Amino acid sequence: MDRTEIPLYFQFFNEIGIIGQLSRAMLEAQLPKGLLAPHFAILNHLIRVRDGQTPLTLAKAFQVPKTTMTHSLGILEKHGLVALKPHPKDGRSKQVWITEAGRTLRENTIEAxxxxxxxxxxxxxxxxxxxxxxxxxxxxxxxxxxxxxx
Missing domain, CATH: 1.20.5 (Single alpha-helices involved in coiled-coils or other helix-helix interfaces)
Incomplete structure (x- = not known):
């Protein structure tokens, strides 16, 4: 890559970042109080990729510390949008399952x-x-x- 092209690529990713911020605000305006775009992103990921993943797998997918993911999953669980169940093959971990309420919230948010x-x-x-x-x-x-x- 030619050094003179670096500003073009920077501008490209900068525009994507700004679009991300604006779309996040648009999405959060449709979410119930107490939920943010990262919470919605977890629900969306569980539907788009698959549910039944461990908190650690989700933390890696979202590139956040496990403690951050655990906190976010706690909020989603408190709202009844996910259920954490013991992992059948590893008693030390849990699996995250999206509930019907979580699926409905995702669909309603997209519609809104x-x-x-x-x-x-x-x-x-x-x-x-x-x-x-x-x-x-x-x-x-x-x-x-x-x-x-x-």
């Missing part, structure tokens, strides 16, 4: 973001977004694999 998405769709049509999403997914997969290689 509809008006904000509608305003976005007025400016950026589905074809344009549909062209960008696969490239972003490819970039995410690359970064994820590079992280796991460390």
């Amino acid at each position: 973001t509809g008006p904000a998405f509608a305003a976005f769709a007025e400016k950026f049509d589905p074809r344009t977004v549909g062209e960008i999403v696969p490239k972003l997914a490819e970039m995410r997969a690359f970064l994820d694999a590079a992280r796991d290689a460390d």
Whole structure:
């Protein structure tokens, strides 16, 4: 890579970061009091990837300390959105299972973001977004694999 391209890549990731902050605020406006975007992200991960994972596996996936994940899971459990059950093969750990209330909250939150998405769709049509999403997914997969290689 040419050193003159570094600002371009910095700007690219900076824009993604700002989009992340703005979309997080949009999402959190739809969540019940006491829940934040990271809590929603855990629910989304459990549905998108799979539930039944251990807190340590989730902490690694989210790149946070296990204590942070344990705290977040405690909040989700308090709200009845996940259930922590003993791991059948390892008595020292637990598995995290999303509850029906957690699935419903995720779906309702996604649905509630509809008006904000509608305003976005007025400016950026589905074809344009549909062209960008696969490239972003490819970039995410690359970064994820590079992280796991460390």
